[in-house]
Amino acid sequence: MKAIIIGAGISGLMSGLLLAKKGVKVKIYDKNQEVGGVTSLLKKNGYTWEQGPLLMGEFLPGENGYEELKKQGIELKTIRSDRGIVMPDYDMWKPDEYQGPNWRRERLIQLFPEEKRGIKKYYRFYEAMAKLTLPNVSKLKKFFLFLKVKKFVKYSAQELMDYFFKSEKIQTLYTAILADFCASPQEFPGLGVPLLNLETAFDMRIPLYKNGKKIRKGFCYFQGGVYQVALALAETIKANGGEICLGRTVTKILVENEKVTGIRLENGEEDYAPIVVASGGAHDVFYDLVGQEKLNQELTEILQDHRAMESVFMVHLGVDFNPLDFQKAALCYYYKTYDLEAAIQRLRNGIYHEGEDGFLIYVPSFHTPEFAPKDHHAVTIYTVAPDTLQEGTWEDLKEDYAEKLIRLAEEYLPNLSKHIKEKVIMTPLEYRRLAHLKKSGFGGLVPRLKVKYPPHKTPIEGLYFVGQQSENAGGVGAVLMGAVDNFKNIEKDFKF
Ligand SMILES: Cc1cc2nc3c(=O)[nH]c(=O)nc-3n(C[C@H](O)[C@H](O)[C@H](O)COP(=O)(O)OP(=O)(O)OC[C@H]3O[C@@H](n4cnc5c(N)ncnc54)[C@H](O)[C@@H]3O)c2cc1C
Incomplete structure (x- = not known):
């Protein structure tokens, strides 16, 4: 039995691992040059930053994600920490x-x-x-x-x-x-x-x-970043005979008589398998790779009502001072407004708040000192941001926006700009590329009451959908456990 997986993010890797361990011949394709999807690390001149998830729920002993990884022989070093919250006129720092x-x-x-x-x-x-x-x-x-x-x-x-x-x-x-x-x-x-x-x-x-x-x-x-989870999953897949093909973009999911038969790659090459597990964007997978005409009424309606989150704007800095002398924890949210409804409407309408609605400051070298040279730190300032700006382009505006965020952060990290040794700006455009999405969607779908999400088991026999846009709100724990749930579908359908 053979299975093809589209995407080597956490959901694709976990799916691949479970199949490979069952003796299925697994082949994973990812457009990127490394595994991990949005968990992959960004490196420059001795500094390392996390591009995607940072703070994890479900990965301490006794919690779902931890126990599942342990069952698969994966135990990674985790570190508990505190999170600060600063509201417009009061704060919540631990005593x-x-x-x-x-x-x-x-x-x-x-x-x-x-x-x-x-x-x-x-x-x-x-x-x-x-x-x-x-x-x-x-x-x-x-x-x-x-x-x-x-x-x-x-x-x-x-x-x-x-x-x-x-x-x-x-x-x-x-x-x-x-x-x-x-x-x-x-x-x-x-x-x-x-x-x-x-x-x-x-x-x-x-x-x-x-x-x-x-x-x-x-x-x-995770010490070393959430990327360590992706690396450990990838190693286990390979140890169980699975293959991970990087730098390969899937452009078509092949379907015959309502059954999946394989995939086509960007160079026209085809690969065949009775099981295909796709991660990525729901519209990207079902509209572009499969084709709308092959979907049933129920899935079509779900996809019409589908709403992905907006994106993020991140400024990664390498600094020659210790931000933790001023910010008491590795992560703090600085909120600037109580009018959340208006902030969300702006975001949805393509209006970037430039940090005025709030931002967070994260210091990954707190949990992994190797992320920065001695006596230096890696710092990330980030905000949510619209995928597409109503006016102007991310490319044209990113430097100004980064400067403004640094100035706002300086209110909490005095003289920050004088200590900057390295700077990398990531706009929603980079997130689109990293996750291979037409519209980048931060962590996944907008969690809404009374809304149905794309199911793992699709109306096409042998085709399954996992990852951030199959789970309510996404998140590393959720996509990992989603892959576990979906594996039960495959086990049942293929009786192994
Ligand atoms: C900035 C940011 C911060 C976040 N913070 C947190 C957090 O603090 N805590 C938390 O739990 N979660 C967080 N998340 C969410 C979490 O990271 C994601 O929900 C989760 O990692 C998604 O995993 P995935 O496997 O579904 O997708 P991805 O990581 O996006 O991986 C999908 C992979 O599939 C590949 N791919 C897609 N289509 C194709 C194709 N056609 N051909 C080839 N390859 C393809 C892509 O290249 C990509 O590598 C954050 C996300 C972001 C972006």
Whole structure:
């Protein structure tokens, strides 16, 4: 049995690994010269930056991604860390001395005493949601936990926030992260809010275990970057007889009598297999590689309603000072507006905020000192950004935008511009190239209530779809586990 995989990002690699381990002859094609998709590293003159994902959920012991990798013989070094949040007129840095897992709740009550009741209620809801998603929770316990959150199942994020809080200053603390997804709080599922705001992300001292039992999930960095996951998956594939063909673009998925038969490459060469697993953009795969005429009504409707996230604008810097002397954690979000709805509309309409709505500063050399020469650091400043600008082009405007972001960041990292030794700007155009998408889509699809996403199992026999545009909101953990779920489809369909 043979399988062809399109894309050597995390989803394609994980799919390839599972098939190769079952004795299937796996061939992976990727347009890029290295594996990893958006996880691949950017290197210049002694500095290294992560181009895509940075902070990972699901990869600490006892969590889905970690356990799945471990099952496949992959154990990588991860590091927990804290995330700061700076709002327009208050901030949420962890206290110098540990004050227990609920310090953010107490700090909010101090800041907004009139909202004490709502804040306490939110945290009761939060606890139930955080426990519900823990692995190894018994069905009975899950049932009782679900009863506590059931009434919010149909709530949007905005409805949920309005239920608990009056002030948009508190609401935005929890919903600002939706700007990354280009998701309006009106359309994002309310139950997702606590999961995007795990308290453990803001203070690494909050314990994840009690008496050896997992009680909370956390976030982590991979030492050496998330790219290490891609490298480890690729090595395991090769060790199991799989082949990874880089620098090869797939231009057609071959279909006969509603069954997949193989693929065509840019040079016209064809390769044949009864199983094809495609990652990448949903429109790119189904419209361009397969052809709209081969899709059924249901998939056509899903694709018509399909909305990918917008993109990112990143300024990667090599600096000769320690930014962590000024920013207390490797990652901090600096939000500049409480009007999230307007910010998201601007983004969707091709209007770039130039950092005025907010940005984040990330220091990857915190977890991997080798990412910068001795006494230097690698720093990334980034914002969400429209894939296509309403006025002007990314190519023409990128230098000005980078300068402006550096100036804004200087408010928190004094004299930053005087310490810059290296600079690389990445616009949405680079992201399109990196992920081979016609429209770059940051992490994947905009997560929306009551919306169907393209299924793993397509109406074409033998053709499967995985990756960032098959999963609600994407993310490394989600695409890895999506590949695992999809593998079950293949196992069932091909009876091995
Ligand atoms: C800037 C940024 C920050 C992010 N931050 C986080 C984060 O902090 N945490 C998190 O969990 N997630 C984050 N994400 C999301 C996460 O990185 C993605 O959801 C995930 O890595 C996607 O994996 P993938 O395999 O689906 O796609 P990709 O990594 O995009 O890989 C797809 C691969 O397929 C190849 N390909 C596609 N079509 C073809 C074709 N026709 N022929 C040949 N090759 C093809 C592409 O070249 C590419 O290498 C971030 C993403 C970005 C871009």
